[in-house]
Amino acid sequence: MSDSEWTKILGWPGYRVYRSEINEAAKTLRLWVRRKRGNLKLVCSGCGQRVREIVASYEREVHDLPCFEYRTTVVIELYRVRCPGCGIKAEKVEPLPSKAPFSKRFEEAVGQACEGAAARRVGQQFGLAASTVRAIDLRYLKRWAQARRKPALRQMGVDEIYLGKKQKFVTVVSNLETGEPLWFGRERKQETLDEFFRTQLSSFQRSAIRAACVDMWEPFRRSLEQWVPRCRIVYDKFHILQHASAAVDEVRRAEFFRKGGAARDLIRGKRWLLLSSWIHLDRQKKRQLNELFILNRRVMKAYLLKESLTRLWDYTYEGAMMRYLESWIDQLRWQRLKPMEKLAAMLVKHLDGILNYGHTKVPMGVVEAVNGNIKALLRRGRGYRNLNYLRLKAQRLAATRTQFLVLRKAA
Numbered sequence: 001m002s003d004s005e006w007t008k009i010l011g012w013p014g015y016r017v018y019r020s021e022i023n024e025a026a027k028t029l030r031l032w033v034r035r036k037r038g039n040l041k042l043v044c045s046g047c048g049q050r051v052r053e054i055v056a057s058y059e060r061e062v063h064d065l066p067c068f069e070y071r072t073t074v075v076i077e078l079y080r081v082r083c084p085g086c087g088i089k090a091e092k093v094e095p096l097p098s099k100a101p102f103s104k105r106f107e108e109a110v111g112q113a114c115e116g117a118a119a120r121r122v123g124q125q126f127g128l129a130a131s132t133v134r135a136i137d138l139r140y141l142k143r144w145a146q147a148r149r150k151p152a153l154r155q156m157g158v159d160e161i162y163l164g165k166k167q168k169f170v171t172v173v174s175n176l177e178t179g180e181p182l183w184f185g186r187e188r189k190q191e192t193l194d195e196f197f198r199t200q201l202s203s204f205q206r207s208a209i210r211a212a213c214v215d216m217w218e219p220f221r222r223s224l225e226q227w228v229p230r231c232r233i234v235y236d237k238f239h240i241l242q243h244a245s246a247a248v249d250e251v252r253r254a255e256f257f258r259k260g261g262a263a264r265d266l267i268r269g270k271r272w273l274l275l276s277s278w279i280h281l282d283r284q285k286k287r288q289l290n291e292l293f294i295l296n297r298r299v300m301k302a303y304l305l306k307e308s309l310t311r312l313w314d315y316t317y318e319g320a321m322m323r324y325l326e327s328w329i330d331q332l333r334w335q336r337l338k339p340m341e342k343l344a345a346m347l348v349k350h351l352d353g354i355l356n357y358g359h360t361k362v363p364m365g366v367v368e369a370v371n372g373n374i375k376a377l378l379r380r381g382r383g384y385r386n387l388n389y390l391r392l393k394a395q396r397l398a399a400t401r402t403q404f405l406v407l408r409k410a411a
C-alpha cells in the first residue's frame with residue numbers, strides 16, 4: 001500500500017504517513033507520520049499560545065486503534081519550540097492528549113469500554129494492565145468533565161458514604177436536579193462542607209442555591225447556615241425513615257432479650273422483615289410478620305408507626321404536615337416505646353427542616369440514588385483509592401443516564 005493510502009486510512013488530520021512496516025508474524029503495523037506541508041501552526045504545550053520558532057525535532061511512539069488484526073503503533077515527528085512565555089517546550093498536538101504512549105482516540109475507546117466493564121476486563125480486551133486502563137480512564141473522564149458545561153446548582157444534596165475501615169466517611173455533595181455528585185470531601189465535619197463552599201463556588205453561585213436536602217446532622221446544618229443563609233434546609237425523607245427503621249430495630253432487640261423460648265425464636269431472624277415496607281412484602285412474608293405481631297404487640301406498634309410516618313410526605317402544605325405529625329406523636333402516648341419516643345423528640349427538634357418540604361419541593365430520593373450509584377461503582381471495581389476518579393466516574397454515570405432518558409423521551 002502506498003503512503004498516501006495509509007495516510008487516508010490512518011486519518012490523522014494534518015499528518016501524512018511517510019513510511020510503513022507490517023510484521024505478519026507479530027501482527028503489528030508501524031506507521032511513521034509527519035506534518036503535511038500546509039500544516040504550519042505550532043502550539044506551545046505549556047501555555048497553549050501559538051509559537052513560531054522551532055528548536056529541534058524528535059519522535060514519539062504511541063498506540064493507536066488496531067487495524068483489523070494488527071496492533072498499530074504510530075511514530076510521530078514532533079518539534080520542540082521556543083515559546084516567549086515558557087521557554088523551550090514540546091509542541092502540543094491534538095491527537096496526543098497526554099504524555100502517555102496512546103493516541104487520543106485509543107484512550108477514548110478504552111474510556112468508553114470502561115463505562116460498561118471493570119478495568120481488568122477492559123485490560124484483557126486491549127492488552128493492557130488494569131492499572132494502565134484506570135489511568136487512561138481517568139484522563140478520559142477529566143477531558144470529558146473539562147469540555148462540558150456544568151449545570152447551575154440550585155438544589156443541593158449532602159450525604160455521607162462509608163467507604164470502609166481505611167477511608168471511613170466521605171461527604172458527597174450532589175446536584176438534585178441533575179442527580180450527579182459534584183464533590184467529595186474527607187470525613188463529615190462542618191469543616192468538610194465549609195471546604196466545598198469555599199473552594200468550589202463563587203459567592204454568586206452560592207447565592208443561587210435555593211434548597212439543600214440533608215440528614216439531621218448538626219455539622220452540616222451549621223455549615224449551611226453560615227455559607228448559604230438564604231437556602232432552605234429540607235431534611236431528607238429517606239434519612240428520617242432510616243432513623244425510624246433503626247428505632248423499630250431497637251424495639252425488636254429489647255423484646256428479643258426480654259422474651260424466652262418460642263417467642264424468642266419467632267422474633268429471631270425477622271430483622272429485615274421489620275425493616276421492609278408492608279407493600280414490598282409478598283403474602284408469605286406478610287403472614288410471618290402477622291404471626292410475630294400476634295405474639296408481640298409492642299413490635300407491631302413500632303412497625304405500624306414507622307409505616308405511617310412515611311405518609312407524612314404525602315401532604316403538600318406545611319399545616320397539613322404539621323397536623324399529621326402531631327397526631328403521629330399522639331399515638332405514642334402510653335405505648336412505652338422508648339426508641340420511638342426518642343425519634344419523636346428528634347423530629348420535633350428538627351421540625352422546621354421537616355416542614356420546609358411544604359414550601360420547597362425537593363426531589364426526595366435523589367440523594368439516595370446518588371449514594372446507590374456510588375456504592376454500585378465501588379462494588380463493581382476496586383481501585384478507587386483515588387476519590388477524584390470515583391467522583392468523575394459517578395458523574396459520567398449520572399450524565400450518560402440522563403442523556404439516555406432524554407433520548408427516549410424524544411423518540
Ligand SMILES: [Zn+2]
Nearest residue numbers: 044047083086
Ligand atoms: Zn508557552
